[in-house]
Amino acid sequence: MLTGREIHPIAYPDGEVRTADFRVVEAPVLAPGPGEVLVRNTWTSVDAALRLRLRQAAPEGYFVAFPLGAPMDGILTVGEVVESRAEAFEVGDTVRHAFGWRDYAVVRAGEPALAGVGTLARVDLELAPAQAYLGLLGGSGLPAYVGLFEIAGLRAGDVVWVSAAAGSVGSLAAQLAKINGNRVIGSAGSDAKVAYLLDELGLDAAFNYRSGPLPELLREAAPDGIDVYFDNVGGDHLEAALGALRRWGRVAICGTISDYGAPAPAPGPSNIFLAVAKDLTIRGFRGSSHVDRMDEMTRRVAGWQREGRIRYRETVVEGLERAPEALAALIRGETTGKTVVRIA
Numbered sequence: 001m002l003t004g005r006e007i008h009p010i011a012y013p014d015g016e017v018r019t020a021d022f023r024v025v026e027a028p029v030l031a032p033g034p035g036e037v038l039v040r041n042t043w044t045s046v047d048a049a050l051r052l053r054l055r056q057a058a059p060e061g062y063f064v065a066f067p068l069g070a071p072m073d074g075i076l077t078v079g080e081v082v083e084s085r086a087e088a089f090e091v092g093d094t095v096r097h098a099f100g101w102r103d104y105a106v107v108r109a110g111e112p113a114l115a116g117v118g119t120l121a122r123v124d125l126e127l128a129p130a131q132a133y134l135g136l137l138g139g140s141g142l143p144a145y146v147g148l149f150e151i152a153g154l155r156a157g158d159v160v161w162v163s164a165a166a167g168s169v170g171s172l173a174a175q176l177a178k179i180n181g182n183r184v185i186g187s188a189g190s191d192a193k194v195a196y197l198l199d200e201l202g203l204d205a206a207f208n209y210r211s212g213p214l215p216e217l218l219r220e221a222a223p224d225g226i227d228v229y230f231d232n233v234g235g236d237h238l239e240a241a242l243g244a245l246r247r248w249g250r251v252a253i254c255g256t257i258s259d260y261g262a263p264a265p266a267p268g269p270s271n272i273f274l275a276v277a278k279d280l281t282i283r284g285f286r287g288s289s290h291v292d293r294m295d296e297m298t299r300r301v302a303g304w305q306r307e308g309r310i311r312y313r314e315t316v317v318e319g320l321e322r323a324p325e326a327l328a329a330l331i332r333g334e335t336t337g338k339t340v341v342r343i344a
């Protein structure tokens with residue numbers, strides 16, 4: 001019988017993610033039933049938000065926590081169909097689904113996963129390589145696209161700040177705003193990442209948030225203030241944005257990674273009254289709630305990449321067993337662009 005490896009969390013991280021919190025388990029691979037396919041996974045995704053599910057209970061209303069001692073369902077993955085009992089799929093198809101961090105997955109066609117983003121679907125390899133459907137044309141492209149154009153309502157002339165701008169979602173949001181013709185400021189946690197933002201992504205200004213007080217760094221980069229803040233970080237970054245936003249400014253809260261590993265909830269921004277004083281709109285969103293725009297995003301973003309207007313960098317980690325290590329590195333800020341694990 002075919003066996004495959006699965007990564008199981010065995011303890012919820014206390015603060016930092018540690019590889020000791022996971023175990024690699026050999027498990028028999030079941031045969032697909034009617035309406036199912038067997039997929040040999042080739043690439044799997046590593047996302048900041050996985051940290052929110054490595055807890056006893058995930059934040060209310062969000063995707064559920066990963067149970068201990070079980071495979072991790074709900075992680076975007078691509079692979080090749082090796083056996084099919086589902087009408088619409090054939091052996092050899094390259095597909096995206098949500099049963100990641102394992103060698104093989106049995107997936108039921110048509111069953112919604114990851115709020116639709118991870119429902120079994122064939123991917124178009126003429127548009128982009130398979131792993132691009134995890135980030136650029138998937139779980140990062142969608143929040144960057146809807147966050148900017150719909151949630152923040154990006155307009156001509158807006159000055160935009162994107163935090164965690166060298167990361168997967170951030171690097172795309174920043175470049176989409178550039179394509180729209182906006183002035184874009186990016187921030188990241190190292191000088192090497194700042195150089196990447198300026199030299200490779202062509203942002204108008206960038207700073208290392210570790211190099212001084214955040215409000216001052218932001219003021220230097222945007223002396224006249226900002227109109228849109230695309231928030232990946234929360235905490236002190238959101239507070240700095242509230243200070244820098246101009247009247248009628250907008251905040252799209254995509255994530256708050258600065259508190260994902262925090263032992264206790266942090267107090268809200270001390271200057272939240274500025275939202276009143278400046279008529280600000282602050283709106284959180286989930287990319288998956290806009291999955292109806294996935295095809296539109298895929299077409300447009302793939303087109304911009306083909307034209308050379310989007311640079312897409314990946315941090316590739318080799319080997320399924322290294323997925324936990326990759327997640328820990330991502331949260332520590334050691335990865336750039338989209339982090340993916342090559343399984344086979």
Ligand SMILES: NC(=O)c1ccc[n+]([C@@H]2O[C@H](COP(=O)([O-])OP(=O)(O)OC[C@H]3O[C@@H](n4cnc5c(N)ncnc54)[C@H](OP(=O)(O)O)[C@@H]3O)[C@@H](O)[C@H]2O)c1
Nearest residue numbers: 047048143167168169188189232255256257258286287333
């Ligand atoms: N709303 C949605 O639908 C949706 C979907 C996907 C992702 N997200 C959110 O988007 C954000 C980025 O996710 P991603 O998967 O693309 O990860 P990523 O940006 O590729 O990696 C996370 C980055 O966050 C930065 N970071 C970590 N701790 C930080 C801190 N305390 N302060 C400032 N920066 C910190 C690190 O970069 P530095 O070196 O710059 O510190 C790290 O590279 C996360 O908040 C995630 O939850 C939201």
